[in-house]
Amino acid sequence: MTIGRPRAFDTEHALDQAMKVFWRLGYEGASLSELTKAMGINSPSLYAAFGSKEGLFKAVLDHYEMRRHRCTAEILSASTARMAAERLLFGLVDLATDPEEPPGCLFLQGGLSCGPDTQDIPQELAKRRAAWEQALEQRFTRAKETGDLKPTADPAALARYLCVVCNGIAIQAASGTSRDELRQVASLALSAWPD
Amino acid sequence: MTIGRPRAFDTEHALDQAMKVFWRLGYEGASLSELTKAMGINSPSLYAAFGSKEGLFKAVLDHYEMRRHRCTAEILSASTARMAAERLLFGLVDLATDPEEPPGCLFLQGGLSCGPDTQDIPQELAKRRAAWEQALEQRFTRAKETGDLKPTADPAALARYLCVVCNGIAIQAASGTSRDELRQVASLALSAWPD
DNA sequence: CTTCTTATGTAGCGAGCAACACAAAAAGAG
DNA sequence: CTCTTTTTGTGTTGCTCGCTACATAAGAAG
Numbered sequence: 001m002t003i004g005r006p007r008a009f010d011t012e013h014a015l016d017q018a019m020k021v022f023w024r025l026g027y028e029g030a031s032l033s034e035l036t037k038a039m040g041i042n043s044p045s046l047y048a049a050f051g052s053k054e055g056l057f058k059a060v061l062d063h064y065e066m067r068r069h070r071c072t073a074e075i076l077s078a079s080t081a082r083m084a085a086e087r088l089l090f091g092l093v094d095l096a097t098d099p100e101e102p103p104g105c106l107f108l109q110g111g112l113s114c115g116p117d118t119q120d121i122p123q124e125l126a127k128r129r130a131a132w133e134q135a136l137e138q139r140f141t142r143a144k145e146t147g148d149l150k151p152t153a154d155p156a157a158l159a160r161y162l163c164v165v166c167n168g169i170a171i172q173a174a175s176g177t178s179r180d181e182l183r184q185v186a187s188l189a190l191s192a193w194p195d
Numbered sequence: 196m197t198i199g200r201p202r203a204f205d206t207e208h209a210l211d212q213a214m215k216v217f218w219r220l221g222y223e224g225a226s227l228s229e230l231t232k233a234m235g236i237n238s239p240s241l242y243a244a245f246g247s248k249e250g251l252f253k254a255v256l257d258h259y260e261m262r263r264h265r266c267t268a269e270i271l272s273a274s275t276a277r278m279a280a281e282r283l284l285f286g287l288v289d290l291a292t293d294p295e296e297p298p299g300c301l302f303l304q305g306g307l308s309c310g311p312d313t314q315d316i317p318q319e320l321a322k323r324r325a326a327w328e329q330a331l332e333q334r335f336t337r338a339k340e341t342g343d344l345k346p347t348a349d350p351a352a353l354a355r356y357l358c359v360v361c362n363g364i365a366i367q368a369a370s371g372t373s374r375d376e377l378r379q380v381a382s383l384a385l386s387a388w389p390d
Numbered sequence: 391c392t393t394c395t396t397a398t399g400t401a402g403c404g405a406g407c408a409a410c411a412c413a414a415a416a417a418g419a420g
Numbered sequence: 421c422t423c424t425t426t427t428t429g430t431g432t433t434g435c436t437c438g439c440t441a442c443a444t445a446a447g448a449a450g
Contacts, residue, residue, distance in 0.1 A: 002417095002418090002425095002426085003417080003418055003419075003424075003425050003426070004416085004417065004418080004424080004425040004426025004427070005415065005416040005417050005425075005426050005427040005428075006416075006417060006426085006427080007426090007427065007428095008416095008427070008428070023308075024308065025308055025309065025310050025311065026223075026307065026308035026309060026310075028221075028223045028224060028310070029223060029308060029309045029310030029311070029313065030310070031310065031406080031407070031408085032407075032408060032409080033406085033407085034311065041428085042428070042429060042430085043408085043409075043410085044409090044410075044411095044427080044428070044429075044430095045427070045428065045429090047408095047409070047410075048426085048427070048428090049427095052408085052409080053408065053409090108307060108366065109307060109308045110308075111308075112221065112303060112304060112307045112308075112366070112369070113218075113219065113220055113221035113224060113304045113305075113306075113307075113369075114220065114221060114223075114224045115220050115221075115223070115224030115225070115226065115229075116220065116224070116229065118224065126369075126370040126371070129370065130370065154379070157376075157379045157380070157383060158383075160367070160372070160376060160379070160380055161379075161380050161383045161384065163363070163367065164360060164363030164364055164366075164367055164380050164384070165359060165360065165363055165384075166363070167362065167363040167366040167367065168358070168359030168360055168361070168362040168363030168364075168366070169359055169363075171303065171307070171359075171362040171363075171366070172355070172358065172359055172362065174307065174308075174321075175321040175324065175325065176321070177355070181352075181355060184349075184352045184355070184356075185352070185355055185356050185359050188352060188353075188356045188387055189356065189359070189360075189384075189387060190387075191387045192383055192384060192385075192386045192387035197395095197396085197447095197448090198394075198395050198396070198447085198448055198449080199394080199395040199396025199397070199446085199447070199448075200395075200396045200397040200398075200445070200446045200447055200448095201396085201397075201446075201447065202396090202397065203397070203398070203446095226436080226437070226438085227437075227438060227439080228436085228437090236398085237398070237399060237400085238438085238439070238440085239397085239398070239399075239400095239439090239440075239441095240397070240398065240399090242438095242439070242440075243396085243397070243398090244397095247438085247439080248438065248439090391450105392449105392450085393448100393449080393450080394447105394448085394449080394450095395446100395447090395448085395449100396445105396446090396447085396448105397444100397445080397446080397447095398443105398444080398445070398446090399442105399443095399444080399445095400441105400442090400443090400444100401440105401441090401442090402439105402440085402441085402442105403438105403439080403440075403441090404437105404438105404439095405436105405437080405438095406435105406436090406437075406438105407434105407435080407436075407437080408433105408434100408435090408436105409432105409433080409434095409435105410431105410432080410433070410434105411430105411431090411432080411433090412429105412430090412431090412432105413428105413429095413430095414427105414428085414429085414430100415426105415427080415428070415429095416425100416426085416427080416428090417424105417425085417426085417427095418423105418424090418425085418426105419422100419423080419424080419425100420421100420422085420423080420424100
């Protein structure tokens with residue numbers, strides 16, 4: 001049993017609100033006053049719980065990955081590599097154009113480029129995107145071993161291509177391109193898939 | 196002949212230096228002290244010449260488009276739509292991984308997301324990206340009229356797809372992906388082209 | 391030369407930033 | 421109850437931000 005005055009706010013809900021702010025405004029554009037307002041707490045509570053603005057941001061990134069974990073698992077556990085690619089692209093289109101959440105992808109909107117004292121933010125985001133690309137590559141390597149993909153297939157190149165399309169789709173979604181238009185892009189992109 | 200004390204700095208060179216700063220750090224991450232240091236001038240000179248930080252940024256965007264104008268013309272004047280797509284993708288790979296300049300694309304790195312008082316920056320960038328997409332679409336509509344593309348082809352969808360791939364490539368380049376790896380992505384993306 | 395116009399350098403403005411000091415408040419442990 | 425521990429709200433810190441006032445310097449026009 002924890003001792004001391006109990007926390008008056010729900011951590012998950014606060015992270016959810018902070019996530020939306022970082023997502024819409026980016027790391028540098030999200031001021032502490034904007035964050036505390038959205039989270040419904042004052043700054044000392046924020047610092048007690050997350051240490052710093054950067055600490056809050058990383059907690060938000062974890063929260064974001066956790067929320068998408070089920071979706072991720074569905075993609076990687078598809079029966080064929082082709083189906084995984086389909087689920088990935090069409091799933092991303094839906095997520096990036098979900099009207100309940102900011103458009104695009106937090107891993108890009110969060111901070112593609114930052115000031116001299118904040119370079120670790122873009123780096124952290126790039127690291128997480130790269131981890132996702134590697135998970136795809138491993139899935140395709142497995143597909144090659146089981147004969148699902150031809151022996152001439154290049155798992156790394158396929159994973160890279162899909163990530164490029166995903167990032168591009170997220171950018172377009174953030175710029176206002178509609179869900180249907182992006183579905184067209186996804187199916188066009190899939191026509192490059194080696195069968 | 197202009198009257199008064201002559202300007203002591205070269206505008207084009209100053210814009211070039213400012214461009215690199217905005218490109219590396221983004222609009223919000225690029226502080227005025229960083230900009231003036233790179234441009235080799237003091238802030239009053241900057242404000243006399245460009246009006247404001249935002250004015251400087253837009254001048255930099257014009258400068259950026261101007262510098263790429265020849266490249267743009269070469270793409271749009273290709274003899275076939277397919278060749279235009281090829282020149283576009285491989286040309287972008289080279290530009291986005293040019294060791295003489297920051298990686299990626301200023302139209303993305305410049306400010307994908309910004310704070311509440313700076314929302315016009317992402318909007319301005321999105322507008323310029325959309326204009327480029329529309330130029331592509333017009334090129335493909337022309338190709339359809341001349342029989343270069345099949346009557347069933349969808350110029351808007353093709354242009355959108357290419358822009359998605361371009362944006363994705365620029366993102367990957369900014370994250371450190373090599374030129375050769377991105378060339379692989381470009382040729383894979385082109386295999387989706389309708390022939 | 392003097393006068394006019396424009397650019398430059400120094401120095402500083404108010405505002406907003408991230409982060410914190412401090413004391414009051416709310417629980418469990420004894 | 422008292423004591424201890426943790427959270428909360430108020431108020432503020434030092435700092436950097438974008439921007440500018442002001443006096444001086446450098447050329448063209450007369």
